């Protein structure tokens with residue numbers, strides 16, 4: 494049941510959109526995103542064509558592990574834990590509320606709890622209505638618990654007022670497995686990382702309700718919350734880049750709450766400067782979905798424009814071999830193991846004064862290309878999988894690769910040279 498909230502305060506005036514760090518710049522009117530227009534929702538309605546719609550609803554993964562990893566890939570959705578987490582009844586708010594004497598102490602506590610529950614990192618942000626979906630998804634303020642009277646449909650402004658804090662968690666997937674991008678091994682790292690984060694969020698939401706405070710889920714757009722909460726910066730590839738794990742992280746669905754907390758600040762790890770000289774993701778993206786050019790203004794925000802549709806549409810064409818591409822994440826120089834030399838490299842950028850960062854980033858990019866390769870095709874073995882061996886669906890066995898893995902059936906973005914030529918011609 495959906496109940497329209499009785500007395501939303503439409504007159505309230507909001508502060509300007511908060512600073513989200515150097516990797517994006519708010520330059521105009523930022524409208525809340527309509528959840529109904531996001532990629533999966535459009536695909537559910539069949540607006541992105543039959544192949545992608547069937548990929549989403551009518552397939553069973555060839556990989557048995559993949560079938561457990563996501564409900565859409567399984568032979569029976571009940572075998573995937575995400576089905577049960579998403580459908581689990583939400584509990585009521587404990588009427589015996591735990592008093593918060595010092596929000597700073599509670600913030601430290603809730604972060605420790607989130608990490609204990611599996612989060613690789615946690616940040617807090619003060620909620621702004623622009624970061625919430627339009628009314629397409631409905632917040633549950635606790636009254637919507639089982640038998641509690643249905644879900645409340647309210648405006649983004651009213652939601653932001655009721656739940657002033659957002660808790661954003663990330664989960665870092667395994668570095669070595671992630672190196673096998675465009676492979677079942679990379680799929681497993683990606684999908685089970687998402688599963689782990691879902692479970693973390695569900696536990697955290699339950700804990701907050703037990704403390705006696707409200708929780709709203711599925712109402713906030715994850716990226717601006719993660720930026721504002723100081724978890725990282727957004728890269729040219731449109732993914733969050735974190736200080737410890739680079740881009741190999743899941744964001745998930747942030748929790749909104751009225752538990753008194755202290756917000757974090759955006760961070761600067763030099764992504765803005767690195768992306769200007771790097772372009773590694775754009776040069777290797779097999780679908781040419783990442784721009785090699787400068788930023789553009791989209792919905793009032795200046796950022797690198799990603800063509801999500803060409804990236805998304807790839808999936809039905811490769812599903813015999815793998816699910817998720819993630820080449821852009823794997824090749825990103827920030828995506829490295831969590832080791833001391835990585836910390837030194839990121840600190841070298843952070844501590845370089847901004848006007849001089851071009852020199853540091855060029856040097857680090859040169860080192861990255863030399864030692865890690867421009868594409869990154871390491872052979873990875875994991876469980877029964879081996880990216881150096883490839884058997885095609887017709888039974889053909891490809892020769893074993895001793896060092897490199899197969900990233901079949903796609904090559905890196907060879908179209909980029911044609912695009913460059915076309916551009917030069919049109920300018921001449």
Ligand code: SF4
Nearest residue numbers: 778804818819820821
């Ligand atoms: S096609 Fe692959 S490399 Fe390109 S944007 Fe999508 S996930 Fe990234």
Ligand code: SF4
Nearest residue numbers: 728729771772774825
């Ligand atoms: S690969 Fe390079 S250009 Fe792309 S997001 Fe990472 S640092 Fe930026």
